[in-house]
Amino acid sequence: MASNSTHTIVAGSERKPMRGAHSLGPVQPDQQVEITIRLRDKSGSQTTGTHATSADTHPAARGYMTREEFAAAHGASASDIAAIKAFAELHQLVLVATDAAQRSMILSGTAAAMNKAFGVTLEEYEHPDGTYRGRVGHVSVPADIAAIVEGVFGLDDRPQATTKFKIKRLADAPVAHAAANGSFTPPELAKLYNFPPGLDGKGQCIGIIELGGGTRPADIKTYFSSLGLATPNVKVISVDHAKNRPTTSDSADGEVMLDIEVAGAVAPKATIAVYFAPNTDRGFLDAITTAVHDKVNKPSVISISWGSAEVHWTAQAMASFEQAFADAAAMGVTICAAAGDNGSTDGETDGSQNVDFPASAPHALGCGGTKLVVSATGALTETVWNEAADSATGGGFSTHFPVPSYQTALGKALTGRGVPDVAGDADPTSGYAVRVDGKNLVIGGTSAVAPLWAGLIALFNQKLGHPVGFLNPLLYGSLKGKGVTRDITQGNNGAQKAATGWDACTGWGTPDGLKLLQALSS
Numbered sequence: 026m027a028s029n030s031t032h033t034i035v036a037g038s039e040r041k042p043m044r045g046a047h048s049l050g051p052v053q054p055d056q057q058v059e060i061t062i063r064l065r066d067k068s069g070s071q072t073t074g075t076h077a078t079s080a081d082t083h084p085a086a087r088g089y090m091t092r093e094e095f096a097a098a099h100g101a102s103a104s105d106i107a108a109i110k111a112f113a114e115l116h117q118l119v120l121v122a123t124d125a126a127q128r129s130m131i132l133s134g135t136a137a138a139m140n141k142a143f144g145v146t147l148e149e150y151e152h153p154d155g156t157y158r159g160r161v162g163h164v165s166v167p168a169d170i171a172a173i174v175e176g177v178f179g180l181d182d183r184p185q186a187t188t189k190f191k192i193k194r195l196a197d198a199p200v201a202h203a204a205a206n207g208s209f210t211p212p213e214l215a216k217l218y219n220f221p222p223g224l225d226g227k228g229q230c231i232g233i234i235e236l237g238g239g240t241r242p243a244d245i246k247t248y249f250s251s252l253g254l255a256t257p258n259v260k261v262i263s264v265d266h267a268k269n270r271p272t273t274s275d276s277a278d279g280e281v282m283l284d285i286e287v288a289g290a291v292a293p294k295a296t297i298a299v300y301f302a303p304n305t306d307r308g309f310l311d312a313i314t315t316a317v318h319d320k321v322n323k324p325s326v327i328s329i330s331w332g333s334a335e336v337h338w339t340a341q342a343m344a345s346f347e348q349a350f351a352d353a354a355a356m357g358v359t360i361c362a363a364a365g366d367n368g369s370t371d372g373e374t375d376g377s378q379n380v381d382f383p384a385s386a387p388h389a390l391g392c393g394g395t396k397l398v399v400s401a402t403g404a405l406t407e408t409v410w411n412e413a414a415d416s417a418t419g420g421g422f423s424t425h426f427p428v429p430s431y432q433t434a435l436g437k438a439l440t441g442r443g444v445p446d447v448a449g450d451a452d453p454t455s456g457y458a459v460r461v462d463g464k465n466l467v468i469g470g471t472s473a474v475a476p477l478w479a480g481l482i483a484l485f486n487q488k489l490g491h492p493v494g495f496l497n498p499l500l501y502g503s504l505k506g507k508g509v510t511r512d513i514t515q516g517n518n519g520a521q522k523a524a525t526g527w528d529a530c531t532g533w534g535t536p537d538g539l540k541l542l543q544a545l546s547s
Contacts, residue, residue: 032144033171037340038164043183046152046159054137058147058158059121059265060179061307062109063345064128065172067102078354079388081431081502084493084545089357092320096126099352105173106130112170116142127314128175142166145180157183175348176341178307185306185338186236186331188280189363189381190470191416193453208467209397210252210458211290211477214450217397217405220481220538221488226292229483232316232324233284233297233476236304236331238277239269240285241462248286248460249293257289257297260322264302264312273462282461283468284330284476291480292487298322304331306342313346317353325492326359328479329389330472334371334379335425343382343425350388357492361479362389363471364445365419369519369529372415378520380421380444387429390496391444392474393531394418394451395513409516409523409530410452410469417518418471420445420529431501435527446497448513448531449474481538485545493545500533509541510534 042048078087090098106123109130113120118134136147136158144165150157159181166174193208209217240259249256261269271278281299289297298319302312309331316327335343350360365371365381373379384391394410395418411417423441432443450456453469460466485493500510513531514523521529 031168032165033168034163034165035174035177035341037344038177039162040160040181040339042150042159042161043152043157046150049149049151052136052147052149052158054135056136057133058136058139058180059131059133060139060177061311062130062132062174063176063178064101064105064109064130065175066099066128067105068099078357078494079351079498081498084489085491087357087494089492089494090355092126092318092323092356095352095356096318100125101128108170108173112167118142126318129311129314139180143177143180147180159183176345178310178342179305182305184304185309186304186333188277188472189330189332189366190280190283190468190472191366191453192279193456193467193469207454208456208458209450211287212252214457214477215291215538217399218449218536218538219540220291221484221542224484224487226295226480226483226487229292229486230296230298230322230324231288231292231479231483232319232322232327233288233299234312234316234327234329234331235277235281235284235299235301236309238281239271240281240299241271244282244460244463245285249289252290254290254293257293257295259285259297259299262298262300262315264300264315265308267301267303267308269301271462279461279468280330280472283457283459283473284328286459287457287473288328288476288480291477292483295483296322298324306339310342310345310349313349317349317356317358324358325486326361326479326482327353328476329360329362329383330475332363332365332381332383334373335382335385335423336373336379338382340425343386346383347386347388350386354388354495357494359482359493359496360389361392361475361482362386363475364391364393366416366470367419368411368414368417369421369521370414371419378421380423381419384419385423385426385442385444387426387442388495390478391446391532392471392478393420393445393448394471394474395448395531395535396452397450397455407511407513407535409513409518411516411518412452412454414519418448418451418530420518420521422529431498434501443529445532446500447478447510447533448535449477478536481536485542488542489545504544507540507544509537509544511537
């Protein structure tokens with residue numbers, strides 16, 4: 026129901042307190058709050074499912090839109106922007122920024138003004154890991170702009186996502202000696218997974234989403250020098266005032282450096298654009314839309330190694346993320362997302378099975394994990410990564426997203442969008458040799474698999490001369506049975522078990538890079 030007779034609820038905006046949180050009382054009325062309003066598509070129709078870019082169509086025949094073309098066709102309209110601007114002025118809110126392509130408007134104002142404008146009561150909450158500004162119930166907006174507003178983000182600034190990496194420490198052994206420690210450098214994994222030789226990602230840009238931590242240029246230089254590779258061009262983009270702030274290897278620095286070093290070592294001549302944003306649903310969404318619509322760096326693939334169980338997300342957030350991913354598909358941008366590191370429960374203790382979002386979004390390439398062992402003769406053995414309940418690949422079935430059209434071809438009675446789609450080495454005992462905050466470490470987790478696949482796709486895009494784009498319909502359709510992935514048939518992640526063909530532990534399996542490129546080239 027609406028908050029009052031002149032307001033209309035924003036669909037899917039309901040929030041509950043974080044588990045274990047309690048209210049400390051209302052926030053100070055003069056506390057400054059910054060939000061993002063997401064506006065509707067000017068065309069009056071969602072891009073999801075309406076483009077050949079979301080079908081089992083050869084990438085060369087898809088007819089991707091440029092970012093400029095997409096903005097002209099599907100950005101926010103001038104009249105809608107004007108209506109939100111008038112709303113802001115009426116409620117004493119300041120218009121900070123407008124991006125018609127991203128369909129976003131950033132507003133700032135006091136907590137008291139936000140409460141009145143959106144029909145909420147902002148309170149300060151305390152939970153076991155800190156405090157946050159939050160709300161319960163729905164957000165509402167005046168009826169005359171209700172049709173324009175698809176989401177309101179930032180009123181609640183609780184931490185939204187966690188990293189998906191696991192550290193195995195070393196005694197500061199040289200990266201070049203990774204194999205002696207049972208681990209692999211990214212180039213070694215690329216060779217084991219038959220990544221196409223002679224490619225380096227030149228002319229491509231890999232976007233990486235980060236919600237904390239930072240990168241140290243000296244470590245990047247040292248790491249790539251140890252691999253005999255040139256230091257990649259790493260660009261830092263600030264979103265919603267976030268900065269590149271390295272701290273310690275136990276923090277999000279491990280995530281940031283892992284992502285950069287894995288993607289950069291696979292595609293060393295690609296530009297690496299790192300989008301730093303606050304760890305909130307607003308920051309996460311704004312980072313994604315900034316990367317997808319970045320007309321300067323133009324990433325053709327985006328790697329995401331942050332997420333949380335679907336139960337922690339609002340429906341408006343999941344809808345907006347999925348819509349941003351569908352927009353990316355229309356422009357030929359591939360989204361790679363880590364499937365989680367806590368098995369089939371995704372770390373939840375409510376006795377239910379959960380999948381990690383945004384990997385569960387239908388337009389994301391969900392990346393699961395394996396344990397990889399190489400024998401003395403060079404033979405590969407891979408099983409589902411599962412060391413323990415808190416150290417196992419995510420995977421299962423969404424309780425929010427229905428079975429997408431490309432998965433109906435499986436002929437299985439799925440209960441929702443199945444995750445993951447593909448996999449790669451993720452067990453920290455067979456993990457990735459990286460350098461973080463002056464230390465040589467081995468790190469695992471599906472956090473490493475997303476940038477590994479992102480690097481591989483950048484190589485494909487370089488060789489093909491056009492973007493691969495949304496890969497899922499092809500994997501489940503015309504590429505099925507062509508040997509482009511290595512099927513993982515042994516192991517489980519808790520409730521889900523490996524099987525011949527697609528399964529909810531490792532998807533279609535790990536890549537055979539050259540075969541996949543050949544199939545995409547034919």
